[in-house]
Amino acid sequence: MQLEPSSGRSARYQIQGVDVLSIAEQFGLPLYVYDANKIIEKIGDLRSAFSGVNLRIKYAAKALTNVSILKLMRQQGVEMDSVSINEARMGMLAGFAPEQIMFTPSGVSFDEVREAIELGVQLNVDSLSLLEWVGQNYGGSVPVSIRINPHISEGGNLKISTGHADSKFGISVEQRADIRRIVEQYAIHIVGLHVHTGSDFKNASAFLDGAAVLFNMATDYTDLRFIDFGSGFKVAYKEGDHVTDIADLGQKVSTAFQAFCERYGRNLELWFEPGKFLVSESGHLLVQTNIVKENPTRTFAAVDSGLNHLIRPMMYDSWHDIRNVSNPEGDEKPYTVVGYICETDTFATDRPLPEVRPGDVLSFENAGAYGFSMASTYNARFRPAEVLVYDGAPYLIRQRDTFEDLMRGQVDVPVLNTEEIAQ
Template sequence: MQLNNQTYQIQGVDVLAIADEFGLPLYVYDADKIIEKIGLLRSSFAGVNLKIKYAAKALTNVSILKLMRQQGVEMDSVSVNEARMGMLAGFTPDQIMFTPSGVSFEEIREAIDMGLQLNVDSLSLLEWVGQNYGGQVPVSIRINPHISEGGNIKISTGHADSKFGISILQRAEIKAIADQYQISVTGLHIHTGSDFKNAGAFLKGAEVLFALASDYPNLTFIDFGSGFKVAYKEGDHITDVAELGRQVSAAFRDFCQQYGRDLELWFEPGKFLVSESGHLLVKTNIVKENPTRTFVAVDSGLNHLIRPMMYDAYHDIKNISNPTGSEKTYNVVGYICETDTFATDRPLPDVRPGDVLSFENAGAYGFSMASNYNARFRPAEVLVYEGKPYLIRQRETFEDLLRGQVDVAVLNPETIEQVR
């Protein structure tokens, strides 16, 4: 989002005009920013056979999935319903990686019947695949490398105590099961978490997978997951993707030469592709001056952006109604009946009731983790594509809150009175 002549714009469209047209609160996504991130990844890994698999859990709107497919990006899913959405967006089953975590065998069977690429996360699942399908279903193996790097522990997935992946210490057991049932292992996968600032974590993971690859002669790909760090505020240290591409590509080319043939190099970026594209626009309800704090209360809350409360995540906030106002310090809070804080002691241009604020980096895990807590509606979603805003999800209504609820007749007032 750019400030032009004191007006915040996305692709030349006034953000306040978008707010007026579609109402608040509102998620707005910039398609150009998503396309830019895809291009950065491709150019950084230009020397290898790269395949990008968008981690759809970050933002699963079908229109976003269609944009990814339009740009030649494939898909990573963690549930069969995500995969179904991908197929509605035009992905073919063979373009969708399915990486479950502790799901039922019934869902695994459904994914196999759909023709998805199965990524095996546990020895018990590998055994089940062997017992039920033998060598008929090609799989990749998700390895836990016991690497602990990156950001918040809640988003770190590669350490020894993580629930994700099969421990590298169980290498012999993996091979024994695969050999016993003649399972076709076509890929090796690793995802150690998020917010890696340099290539070190990826190269450590690469060493683990490259060594393991000698157990499996029929591999077609190595999958490094993701974890690229994005900027949440000015001056944030981010992953140098170009340098990452240079180092990892060189290591991968050396590995392929030793392995005896070229494989595909896969990445599964989610947050990296969509985070910076997203803006959650909200309206200031009240400015509440207490003796020790001044609170800005907005028409949104942790039900629309849970990351600050769940991960202590920092999101930049812009006052797009009064960008040149004198700076003051505020606690920005939501309307949920819980401790619901977006920012503490945050300097902002003078905020007045009715001002529109924008929470930045709201493209990843904003709507996808949103809820109806406190019986609140989830916002509409808008995609700005080629200089025009498009509604890609309608705002919820009261009828949406009631959908699926069943009115039990014995609880009706007249029935209760008859019982008495």
């Protein structure tokens, strides 16, 4: 979001030249707004960093699953990574060919895996039991990749660290012989190796450590098409945050990958599955201040949103910059910004902000990833609408929930339709 001069007030927030307050007025609050240009910019950054290799970008759709976002990714030549059959179906609805969709389930039923195979998506096997099931049911007729747990403990919050020895994700690198035994027993066709050790890596070392594991295991298979390094690029949530140096990462990982391909005897594809990296900075959650509550110990700014719309601060202790869109030049004061949910749903504690008044519009920044996609209707609250700003114009890409949406699927049991009160 850009801060640009404007007549009528000293400064205003705009996305692609569109006044944010006008977007709020047009579509109502609370509201998720995404900047398509920022997504396209991040795609370009990744491509530039890996320009020397045969790169495929697979957008991790769980970060933001709106079908219009998926269509934007496809328009930009990005493919898709899914973790559920419904994500895969949404991808196909958005126009992705089945072979462009990676499916990496974790502990799902075999029925769901069978459905994915029937759709024709690329199956990424996460466990020895699933690998054996594939062999027993399909032999070598279904090309699969294998997700390896490299026993690497890197990244940020433990809840998003997935490559350590105690993680539920992937097949342990120490079970290499078991993998090979099952593959040989059923003549399973292995076309790729995959690793995803978590999120928020600050430098290339974690990727290089994971790469070394996969490069070593690749010698077990002669018909690989790709090596998939997952993702985990760190983005900045506040000023001074250390971020992943994508250019440095691209140079170091590309060099290691090219050397591996030379040893392997042919050029393979290098896959990445970024989610947060592509969409986080594009997203802004706009909310309205309901009340400003002065307590003896602190001042609360209560807004028309909560953990039902943005759970990351409560779930991960994550930081989101907050901007007072309505009063950017106000005198700065500390506010504890809280939601309207009947739980502790604190977005920020004692955060210095330009004076916040009832009715002021605030913007939670870096809200594109794991914002709406983790939203709920807790407390019977509506989920927000979503808007995409594309080519300088805002487009509604999801309607706000209605009461009918809350009641959809609920069944009125006739025997309970009585005025009698149990004594």
